Amino acid sequence: LNKFFSKEQTIKALMIDEGIPNYRDKALKLAKKEVKKLGIEFKEISFKERLGKTMIDVMKKTGRKKLVGSTCAFCGPFRRKLLNEGTIELHGTKMATGHNLDDEIQSITMNFFDNDLKRMSGLGPITQGTKQLIQRIKPLYLSPEKEIIAFAELNEINYFKEHCCPFSWQAKRNEFRGMLNQMENKFPGTFYSILSAFENMNPLLKDKFKEENYCQKCGSSSSGKICAACMKLKKLS
Amino acid sequence: LNKFFSKEQTIKALMIDEGIPNYRDKALKLAKKEVKKLGIEFKEISFKERLGKTMIDVMKKTGRKKLVGSTCAFCGPFRRKLLNEGTIELHGTKMATGHNLDDEIQSITMNFFDNDLKRMSGLGPITQGTKQLIQRIKPLYLSPEKEIIAFAELNEINYFKEHCCPFSWQAKRNEFRGMLNQMENKFPGTFYSILSAFENMNPLLKDKFKEENYCQKCGSSSSGKICAACMKLKKLS
Numbered sequence: 125l126n127k128f129f130s131k132e133q134t135i136k137a138l139m140i141d142e143g144i145p146n147y148r149d150k151a152l153k154l155a156k157k158e159v160k161k162l163g164i165e166f167k168e169i170s171f172k173e174r175l176g177k178t179m180i181d182v183m184k185k186t187g188r189k190k191l192v193g194s195t196c197a198f199c200g201p202f203r204r205k206l207l208n209e210g211t212i213e214l215h216g217t218k219m220a221t222g223h224n225l226d227d228e229i230q231s232i233t234m235n236f237f238d239n240d241l242k243r244m245s246g247l248g249p250i251t252q253g254t255k256q257l258i259q260r261i262k263p264l265y266l267s268p269e270k271e272i273i274a275f276a277e278l279n280e281i282n283y284f285k286e287h288c289c290p291f292s293w294q295a296k297r298n299e300f301r302g303m304l305n306q307m308e309n310k311f312p313g314t315f316y317s318i319l320s321a322f323e324n325m326n327p328l329l330k331d332k333f334k335e336e337n338y339c340q341k342c343g344s345s346s347s348g349k350i351c352a353a354c355m356k357l358k359k360l361s
Numbered sequence: 362l363n364k365f366f367s368k369e370q371t372i373k374a375l376m377i378d379e380g381i382p383n384y385r386d387k388a389l390k391l392a393k394k395e396v397k398k399l400g401i402e403f404k405e406i407s408f409k410e411r412l413g414k415t416m417i418d419v420m421k422k423t424g425r426k427k428l429v430g431s432t433c434a435f436c437g438p439f440r441r442k443l444l445n446e447g448t449i450e451l452h453g454t455k456m457a458t459g460h461n462l463d464d465e466i467q468s469i470t471m472n473f474f475d476n477d478l479k480r481m482s483g484l485g486p487i488t489q490g491t492k493q494l495i496q497r498i499k500p501l502y503l504s505p506e507k508e509i510i511a512f513a514e515l516n517e518i519n520y521f522k523e524h525c526c527p528f529s530w531q532a533k534r535n536e537f538r539g540m541l542n543q544m545e546n547k548f549p550g551t552f553y554s555i556l557s558a559f560e561n562m563n564p565l566l567k568d569k570f571k572e573e574n575y576c577q578k579c580g581s582s583s584s585g586k587i588c589a590a591c592m593k594l595k596k597l598s
Contacts, residue, residue, distance in 0.1 A: 236473065236555070236558050237544065237548070237551055237554060237555055237558070238554055238558075239554045239555070239557040239558040239561065240558075241558060241561055241562060296548070299544070299547055299548075303540055303543070303544065306540070307474065307536070307540065310536055311474070311533070311536075314474055317474060317475055317476045318473070318474055318476070320476040321473050321474070321475075321476040321477075321478060324476065324478055325478060325562065325565075325566075328562075328565040328566070328569065329562075329565070332565065
């Protein structure tokens with residue numbers, strides 16, 4: 125990213141520790157090494173310190189009450205909330221996430237198959253951003269996961285690759301990843317084609333769902349009356 | 362259908378013979394028997410008589426020049442053209458087709474994965490209809506294929522079930538059918554959920570693609586300058 129940024133602008137790294145042993149701890153160790161090599165300032169915040177519980181605590185709760193949803197359904201909103209808080213504390217004006225092409229078309233297709241067009245309208249490479257919600261950008265949005273891995277290998281960027289998140293077997297996304305990879309193999313170009321369909325449709329959807337809501341509990345920008353993180357926290361209490 | 366129609370309105374049957382031996386000939390024989398049992402007037406027209414070639418002739422051409430597309434890509438537009446012609450000749454005001462829920466969500470998903478939103482906007486249970494293009498309706502649009510088969514069995518409606526069309530191994534739709542059935546098994550409700558997403562989106566798409574075109578060759582309503590049937594006929598000549 126540094127190559128594309130003027131020297132006036134600085135990049136800082138923000139890392140979230142969800143408290144998943146033998147996974148995030150190891151990944152963070154590698155990430156910190158890389159960030160130090162590049163001379164980038166970084167900040168680390170954790171679920172434990174900010175929300176009072178690690179994902180292990182969450183897992184224990186979700187394990188008991190199956191009705192509250194998969195573990196990942198908690199991790200996502202919590203991480204999003206902390207990324208936003210951390211960026212504000214770093215005085216950031218934009219938050220760049222690592223989402224790639226594969227991630228994006230998985231989300232698009234999941235939202236489509238779920239009839240969740242409102243959520244779909246929030247996808248895309250640049251979110252609008254509000255007073256409370258930092259604008260998010262996805263610089264790797266057009267890059268297939270395979271190419272990013274190849275780039276990292278070629279440039280000797282060290283990243284955690286031993287295994288996936290130990291909770292990820294629960295994720296609906298896995299089924300969609302497998303299905304979409306199969307369709308791409310059978311009909312090459314499907315990934316970019318789905319992305320184009322989304323991009324053609326999204327201005328219409330954005331227009332349909334344009335009203336802005338704020339969470340009645342914590343005041344942060346939200347698609348409903350209560351934001352996803354606050355709803356999930358309530359379910360766990 | 363008779364139960365839902367007033368006695369002022371009559372139902373007539375229209376059958377298209379694509380000229381696929383050991384398939385359509387047998388299916389038409391059974392269909393004619395059923396229609397006679399019900400006392401419904403019927404009309405049969407064939408690819409051979411109207412277009413000068415059977416699907417066997419088409420298959421021979423598509424087999425040689427692979428670039429022109431799969432056999433099914435010809436059969437569809439030709440059948441649509443003849444169904445329209447036949448309905449006009451029967452003085453029909455509406456054409457009811459047998460498309461079911463499975464057919465519809467396969468088409469929706471194929472169009473989405475192909476980034477063909479214009480074609481997607483033409484789906485749905487009732488088409489608009491124009492001077493040259495009879496309004497089409499899909500009374501079975503909300504009925505899963507399985508339920509229709511069960512209904513036919515329970516009511517002793519005899520239909521051709523020995524095997525699928527001998528050319529259907531070429532159809533892209535097969536891959537989508539398999540994929541969607543798998544997703545429905547893993548996440549029950551996916552079929553209706555995709556249909557709802559389409560129904561929520563379609564007013565926006567219809568508005569975006571509302572201009573009306575007529576084929577410059579045969580004058581029938583068309584999404585492009587030349588209608589699909591005329592384009593396909595040209596490819597075969």
